[in-house]
Amino acid sequence: MDDRGVIVDLDGTVYRGNTPIPGAAETIATLRERDVSIIFLTNNPVLSPESLSERLTAMGVAAAPEEVISAGAVTARYLAENHPDQPVLVVGSSGLCEQLTDAGLALTDDPVAASVVVTSYNPEFGYEDLTAGLQALDDAALFLGTDPDRVYPDDDGQPIPGSGAITNAVAGVANREPDLVLGKPAFETVETVLDSLEHPPSTYLVVGDSPETDIAFGQRAGMDTALVRSGLTETPESTAFQPDHVVDSLADVVSIL
């Protein structure tokens, strides 16, 4: 058994939209042949780890559900552990609602009844959702975002709005900042990942396309980091989160290990 591991981002690193990034499937296969431990860590709040594992497998990237940690799963776990009996109003996707319900949480559409407001990616987000969020935040105890991703790349690498855009919209109209935003690089996510490692954190390489989420996560977790250029076409040049390596894509990671 190799005593190394990789933590791999999904959007912009393994695929863009429904298109796998060239060489990604082969690279994951090579890492498996070398017995490198693999965790897929994504700020996707819509699909459960089971669904993400199916999606990856359909793209030719073998991935077990136990190897996938998602913003939706971290959010469900956080709420189930810390706010198990509080009615949750979700301004987000039906996929996220399902994950929260599966974790035993009680959802509500009634802004007055809600004590937790969760904001998240939803391509059908509209005026009624904004209204529900605004009214619920009037006296909700907790305002929680599933992940900070303001934008993420579509199939062509062009930016499209993510959870952060919706959290910002609700925060703007309610004039209230979120109490907590999960996903990468939140400490709650660092903790969840550290709990699941086979090897010491310092033997892991975090690979992702976002300095603010992937590289920041790796630094907080005490891991090496590699920024890939296969995600958003415009990668910000100046950032506080400088990676240890910069490579074109996941295919270049084998040479770093």
Ligand SMILES: [Mg+2]
């Ligand atoms: Mg990404």
